[in-house]
Amino acid sequence: MTLKSDPKVTLGAKPLRPKCLNVMTCIYVSIRIKACIDVCNMGKENTTKNTALFVIIAFILGVIIGYAVHDNISPISQFEVGENILHNSGFEDGSNNEPYYWFQAIVPVDNLTMSWDNEIIYNGSRSISIDNTHTYNETVCNNWAQTTEKIPIGHTLELSGWIKTIDAESVVMVIQCWDNVYNMVGFGTTQTATEINGTNDWQTYNASVYVPNDTSNIVVRLTLTGTGQVWFDDVKLIVK
Numbered sequence: 090m091t092l093k094s095d096p097k098v099t100l101g102a103k104p105l106r107p108k109c110l111n112v113m114t115c116i117y118v119s120i121r122i123k124a125c126i127d128v129c130n131m132g133k134e135n136t137t138k139n140t141a142l143f144v145i146i147a148f149i150l151g152v153i154i155g156y157a158v159h160d161n162i163s164p165i166s167q168f169e170v171g172e173n174i175l176h177n178s179g180f181e182d183g184s185n186n187e188p189y190y191w192f193q194a195i196v197p198v199d200n201l202t203m204s205w206d207n208e209i210i211y212n213g214s215r216s217i218s219i220d221n222t223h224t225y226n227e228t229v230c231n232n233w234a235q236t237t238e239k240i241p242i243g244h245t246l247e248l249s250g251w252i253k254t255i256d257a258e259s260v261v262m263v264i265q266c267w268d269n270v271y272n273m274v275g276f277g278t279t280q281t282a283t284e285i286n287g288t289n290d291w292q293t294y295n296a297s298v299y300v301p302n303d304t305s306n307i308v309v310r311l312t313l314t315g316t317g318q319v320w321f322d323d324v325k326l327i328v329k
Contacts, residue, residue, distance in 0.1 A: 167238075168241045168328050169328065170244070170328050170329065171327065171328065172239075172327070172328050173325045173326060174237050174239045174326050174327075175190075175309060175324065175325060175326045176189070176235065176238075177189050177190045177191065178323060178325050179212060179213045179215070179322065179323050180215045180216055180217050180321075180324075181214060181215050183215070186204065186205045187205060188205050188217055190235050191217065191234065191235050192233070193232075194231070194232050194233075194310070195231040195232070196225065196229045196231065198221075198223040198225075199223070200222040200223040201219075201220070201221045201231060202218075202219070202220040202221070203217075203231070203233065204217065204218045204219075205217055206218045206320060209253065210322055211251040211253070211291045211320075211322035212251070212322055213322075213323075216320045216321060216322040217233050217311070217320070217321050217322075218318065218320045218321070219231055219232070219312075219313040219318070219319050220317075220318045221315070221317065222316055224315075224316065225315070228314060228315075229314065229315070230312045230313070230314045231312065231313055232312035232313070233310070233321065234308055234310045235308070235309050236306060236307070236308050237307040237308075237309070237326065239328075240300065240304055240305070240307055241300055241328045242301075242302055242304060243300065243302065244299075244300055244328050245297055245298070245299050245300070245329040246264055246277070246297060246298050246299075246300060246307070246326055246327065246328060246329065247296075247297045247327045247329055248262055248264050248277065248279075248295065248296045248297065248298075248309060248326050249294070249295045249324070249325050249327070250262055250293065250294060250311070250321055250322070250323060250324035251291050251292065251293050251294075251321070251323050251324075252285060252289070252292060252294055252319060252320070252321055253290060253291045253292075253320040253322075254285065254286070254287065254288055254317060254318065254319045254320075255288050255317060255318040255319075256316070256317045257285070257288075257313060257315075257316075257317030257319050258286060258313075258315030258316050258317050259284070259285070259313070259315055260285040260286065260312065260314070261278055261279050261280050261285065261312045262278070262296055262309070262310070262312070262321075262324070263276065263277065263278045263279070263296065263309070263310045263312065264276070264296060264297075264307065264308075264309055264326070265307070265309075265310065266298060266300055266304040266307055267306040268303045268304065268305055269303075269305040269306075274301045274304055275298045275299060275300060275301050275304060276298060277297050277298030279295065279296045281296065282294070282295065282296075291322075297329075311324065
């Protein structure tokens with residue numbers, strides 16, 4: 090598994106689907122259809138049941154159309170400069186040993202542990218960690234990852250986070266920009282500035298990437314390559 094060229098690992102999580110685009114629009118459409126039915130039924134008897142049925146059908150269709158339209162609306166305009174576009178950056182919220190919004194991209198083995206940690210933390214009450222003692226036959230980058238909902242086309246994103254390591258072979262935070270056929274079109278890594286390995290107390294690290302016009306997915310990965318232990322906390326992705 091490589092961080093730079095394997096698009097398949099990005100499919101482990103999708104952006105959360107927002108609720109119906111515009112319920113008021115659906116209600117308005119329903120009212121207009123009802124009005125048309127009333128006009129057509131003027132002078133006729135026993136039309137109440139038919140009218141109610143058409144209104145219900147119109148409302149349901151409106152909700153379905155709202156979802157379909159929303160899926161095609163670009164998230165480009167849904168951000169602000171200075172905004173952190175990661176959810177649950179401090180890993181405070183979650184359940185069943187899983188922080189909300191973050192997913193695991195791993196090659197499972199018995200000696201690999203991915204944890205939502207409440208003992209070794211930089212800030213707050215939680216961090217996330219990767220602990221691996223297994224030696225793979227190839228380079229493997231086990232990681233916690235998040236796919237962002239917002240895609241700030243034409244802006245630079247700055248990734249920052251606090252990292253603690255024990256006997257880590259290699260640790261990296263990366264930002265990946267993918268197009269709609271999963272070609273990587275942008276890449277930023279903490280390795281540009283420094284290598285993270287060995288044993289280190291909590292330190293902050295940074296990476297950045299420019300978001301190209303053809304970006305349709307942005308993934309942040311917090312990675313341990315090989316063996317060792319690493320903890321991540323207070324990870325942010327800021328729009329510049």
